[in-house]
Amino acid sequence: MKRRMTIQKTIILNSLKELHHPSAEELFEVIHQEYPLISKATVYRNLNLLVEEGIIDKLEVTDGPARFDLPMKKHYHLRCDNCGKLMDIEMDYLDDLDSMVKNNEGFQIKSHTLTFHGLCPECNNKKENGGF
Amino acid sequence: MKRRMTIQKTIILNSLKELHHPSAEELFEVIHQEYPLISKATVYRNLNLLVEEGIIDKLEVTDGPARFDLPMKKHYHLRCDNCGKLMDIEMDYLDDLDSMVKNNEGFQIKSHTLTFHGLCPECNNKKENGGF
DNA sequence: ATTTATGCAAATCATTTGCACATAG
DNA sequence: CTATGTGCAAATGATTTGCATAAAT
Secondary structure, eight states, X not given: OOOOOOHHHHHHHHHHHHSSSOBHHHHHHHHHHHOTTOOHHHHHXXXXXXXXXXXXXXXXXXXXXXXXXXXXXXXXXXXXXXXXXXXXXXXXXXXXXXXXOBOOTTOEEEEEEEEEEEEOHHHHHHHHTTOO | OOOOOOHHHHHXXXXXXXXXXXXXXXXXXXXXXXXXXXXXXXXXXHHHHXXXXXXXXXXXXXXXXXXXXXXXXXXXXXXXXXXXXXXXXXXXXXXXXXXXXXXXXXXXEEEEEEEEEEEOHHHHHHHHTTOO
């Protein structure tokens, strides 16, 4: 199954370069501005294809839509428990973690994801002012 | 808003003791056997209430339904990339990780989740036999 | 007697899929 | 040409919600 280059795929890749790990929906909104004919299904389909081809990364987030991005150095995330905002973190990647697992019962470990949880500055303020 | 104890809530809690981090759907299926009148909405509602009250834990898994469990010692998970099977891992909890984050831009870090990814023995076999 | 909880069906959100038509190679 | 991609709408899966009724306090 040989892939073709289409206008849609080009636009999706370009938009991906301009946005910070957007969700498929966010990407669609932006692209829809300059290219109103595009279908949401096309955005989803191309994102999945690009992930399969290893051209982009899919960040699966608990509780919320998946986010996509151009591949970058392995890193971890910080996610706000309240508003769901996701940010990248400055921390050395723990390469040796995968080999620290005992009793893995034949499971082949290939990678890991580490996400920190808490409150972003904005939500932390809201909370202190009785916001929730 | 004071909570009431209902038959449904009792059954949900009991079933939770018997199952290994089931999804809401799985829990519903099991409960539905012995208590066919229960509604799926009731299962979801009670699970959410129990999580809010801190009585049970919600394990949010990327790409798949959330799973629920009685609170246990902090631990990490192993998830099969192919079939989605989730298992608990034997590994010391990294208490000092939360303080290793630099440049958190005012973010209050409270916890972290660490999940290992790879292939479970079954899927690994399938793969070697050309399954996918 | 209140007020919270339940059951049902409809609604919502993220994502996928079937199908006829368009288009890249 | 012909297989791959597109747009649309309908389908799916997980979860939530509105509303009238039932049950707990």
